[in-house]
Amino acid sequence: MMVGSLMRRMVVPCRKKAPLRHRISFTTTTHDSHASQILMSPSLVSLDLPDVWAPNSSHFQVPSPGGNFSNEQTAAVINGLMIADEIRPRIASEVRRMQDSIGEVPGLAVILVGERRDSQTYVRNKIIACEEVGIVSTVTELPDDCTEDELLNAVASFNVDPSVHGILVQLPLPQHLDVGKISDVLSLEKDVDGFHPVNIGNLAMRGREPLFISCTPKGCIELLIRSGIEIMGKKAVVIGRSNIVGLPASLLLQRHHATVSVVHAFTKNPAQITREADILITAVGMPNLVRGNWLKPGVVVVDVGTNPIEDASCECGYRLMGDVCFEEAVKVASAITPVPGGVGPMTIAMLLSNTLDAAKRAHSFT
């Protein structure tokens, strides 16, 4: 061991001041003065900077026409609509079997706060999907300016309602409402969105099983498996680290033994990392963030982004685009999910599956 002889070159503990960014964090935690005297590590919440992607940075330059890629389509398009269409009848069949056997049907309570048009659309689609498979659903609409207590009371009432097996609070919430508090109050056994920290912790930890896996990441993995795409041993890159998609997607890929890297807004040169990916999942909310030159030939691309883009030629005035430049990616990837028609239908199918699971668990029905 050379440790002894090397001890002359030591890092002297940094007594005077921490690097700039940590000093910034300290200023936000001065109320916790005693703790910060002992450790220099800041509180984690004080580190929570928003992931703002810079669309005009050099990372987002349009590649030169042609580039290194052929003009031919190389990618198979993974049809999420078709795969979800395969899954839903099986859920409906299980719902019928449950009703015939024990006279109970799964119940889903959806809480919608405010009048965001996209949220209204998502909720409507979920309700229709419930109806189609025989899940009883209710929607509670609260005004945009409702108090936190009103929202928490709504959740609490469904927690104790035995006809409700799953509770879903449609996100995003208005700024004044704390999504963390909602998760804390929402019954773990009814957390069909899988956002409760216990479910996230159990998703992350080997040897453990969450009661529910968040619907969108679960849908992504189901898409990969049903498309015959191997995950184990593959390099997977997740772009985005939101609590509801990016984080659980990265944890789930790791449970499937992928080697996972997470790219976010503080990543320098993200394309360098994404170009190593065998499997790429994007969940950022930036149309065309991922260009063809971000991709390794043969990569499998799962595009969670669902970005409305104004388009007067469409009946509703907008069209949906993913985070990935589809026209370029389809010439590089081996498989890709389209937007719309890729991950979206799977998210809803997984919500139905989670609600069915919740009801089966509540009634010990197997």
Place this chain on the structure above:
Amino acid sequence: MMVGSLMRRMVVPCRKKAPLRHRISFTTTTHDSHASQILMSPSLVSLDLPDVWAPNSSHFQVPSPGGNFSNEQTAAVINGLMIADEIRPRIASEVRRMQDSIGEVPGLAVILVGERRDSQTYVRNKIIACEEVGIVSTVTELPDDCTEDELLNAVASFNVDPSVHGILVQLPLPQHLDVGKISDVLSLEKDVDGFHPVNIGNLAMRGREPLFISCTPKGCIELLIRSGIEIMGKKAVVIGRSNIVGLPASLLLQRHHATVSVVHAFTKNPAQITREADILITAVGMPNLVRGNWLKPGVVVVDVGTNPIEDASCECGYRLMGDVCFEEAVKVASAITPVPGGVGPMTIAMLLSNTLDAAKRAHSFT
């Protein structure tokens, strides 16, 4: 949008059978037949394969002498002993202040199952460290063949003991005891090891703060911060994904805005990934796994590995080695933690800090 025109090349959902590895998983979950009819995703626990590293694979070849690296030491050695020596008196001072103000001192209960010599040594070191800072500690020793109920009862008794603020079950446990059940029973407010799934979930999720961060990862980050090493925006690679070190280390680095990749035993060509790292944390338990040619010049290396290697020339018959080949790494890295004297002392210091925090919280002492 070209989606429409591309729909001719579809991935046909895989109806017949899943890829081999998933089929293997299915055979382990056949009791859950109804669920597997609906989804092809296996249960996560059925995926939990042991991370067995292959020491004789090509990844572990000794690089040619000289290689591309100079023979000069480039790395500063990060002195964990010295940094822990800075932290402990501050904890002692806070313990005194607490005693003087409210007449209470922090209490730590350690449970040791069996007679593993390494575990006995670790527990002894923790007890001595507690004494030095004024934390009252107790050790409960249970026989190697104790029942799960005996262990759970011991934990439960400390859960309700108001003089105990932190409970630590020394790992590893004998095979017949389920560490998951222990975490589930152990009071969240006394989980000073930070292994409870709620603490892991809150560590992972932005906007949330765990009550405790696992001691070893917390010590690694504190070492980096006190050595003036920037984390934000850096590429960090964690080798190993154990619930107690690798996983929380990767989550913590991500909360600090590093771009994190996790390498494990199923990673193909791990050296290719580690060579991209600005910060490398290893927690595998394989001496000399990481050679000089696994490293980018200038990388900061934090070596959590503490592997006893037989050595007749040492008084105790063995010496400790890290996961990193120190002699090679010190010629490539810009900074490196030695083994022993790097992360180890920081783990204990963080345990003291967590126990102090637990006591302060229990007594609302600020």
